[in-house]
Amino acid sequence: MCPPTHFAVEYAINPWMLPGTVVDRRLALAQWEELRRTYLDLGHRVDLLAPVPGLPDMVYAANGATVVDGTVLAARFRHPQRAAEAVAHATWFRWAGTCVVEPEFVNEGEGDLLVVGSGPDAVILAGHGFRTDPRAHAEAARVFGREIVSLELVDPRYYHLDTAIAVLDATTLAWLPEAFTPASRAVLQERFPDAVVADPADAAVLGLNAVSDGRHVVLPVRATRLAAAVAERGFVPVPVDLSELLKGGGGPKCCTLEVRT
Template sequence: MLDRGARSLRRTGTARPDRAPEAGKRTGWARHAVPMTSVLMCRPEHFTVSYRINPWMRPEQATDTRLALAQWETLHAVYRDLGFDVRLVDPLPGYPDMVYAANGGTVIDGTALTARFRHTERAAEGPAYGAWFRAAGFAVHEARHVNEGEGDLLLVGDTVYAGTGFRTDPRAHAEAAEVFGREVVSLQLVDPRYYHLDTAFAVLDPAGGPGAVAYLPGAFDDASQEVLRFRFPDAVVVSDDDAAVLGLNCFSDGRTVVHAPQAEKFAADLAERGFGTVGVDTSELRRGGGGIKCATLELRS
């Protein structure tokens, strides 16, 4: 039987800043055993929206750094209580988007492919994350082509699904295949609101399988939609409304999906499939075009 706190979390589906879910209370939701999840995060101490490099960003509208910090702290606490190994990289003054750690690189089998950003406003983030990878003992490959880390390179089973169309250069897909020795499947993004793959495609079960992902069909061109239907016939197909609150920008350890609480239908679909769900509001970070997954870089040893 789940304890009272776990029953409450399952009922509400949302974590409050003063009450994160308790670790080790997920047995009622477990799909299968998973290894410890290790992630890298960056505190949004300098978060603001002072320029516009995606449709979500509106510099003319005020942002609340304290609220962004509070929401980030809740996400951090949820990860710790889920038993994750959470590591931190120091934020750089003047780089408000550094909170979106997923863009800082891609780490698979102990090797880090550094990010190379398309926009000059974020250029210094790549070297900063690269330095962290080296200090942490990862083998580091300096990117030759523009890629924006796990924003566009997502691992499902043994295959990397790679987005392009707005940020990552398609030549970086071949580079990732070379660096990681994995099959890389290219997916073409066509809706500027979903400029990174991780805003339109979510990995629910990192081990892979037919129902391992969720996605928004309209974010992809026809050929990519055909690839997704063929490879993931049992995928969760997400509505426009749930995608528009960055519901697909979620993070899963294979048992529990941490997601935007505003994506209510998506959360219900996940629960029907046996996933635990925890809603964490990152609406202030969404002003910069990112959410839960953007704030989370998985470190795979």
């Protein structure tokens, strides 16, 4: 995670961002700290990436890389405003002694590469349509040696895959069908016939930008119907309020890069 020390809405690279929006940075820091404390209280370890002045979106750490079995595929951002974030993430992972692979094609980390399951049977759901280059999907397959399932996004509000799908455990997803092409919907319905279908109102507050450890699902506090739906499936919803960070188009998952060693 990376604290929102320099968070601001200074440009528009997704529909959530309105330049000139007033950000209460103190509140953003407090809400981010609540998220960090939530992970610690659930028994998870949290490592911190130092924020860099001039990079207001660094708080959205999920976009900085994808990590599978200790191998890091670094990010390559589509928009120049975020390009230097990739360097900061790759530098951190190298400092930690991790194998880092520099990408040839644009990929925005776990924003568009979602790992389902673990070990050699893990599958990577890979989004494209707004940010990640489809050619990066084959690149991720080569780097990680895992099956890639390519999915095309069609609604600009859901510009990253992690805004339209939440991975709950190795076999269960929550998703918004309207965010995908008919072909991608069919793929997801065939592979995950028992997936939780999110209410569009919950998706519209980035309710699907959630983090699950297989039991607890950390999700935006306003996504009440989704919280009830995942509870019915036996998960424990853990609501958090990230209203300030929503102004930049992010929620719990955007703020969280999972390090799979």
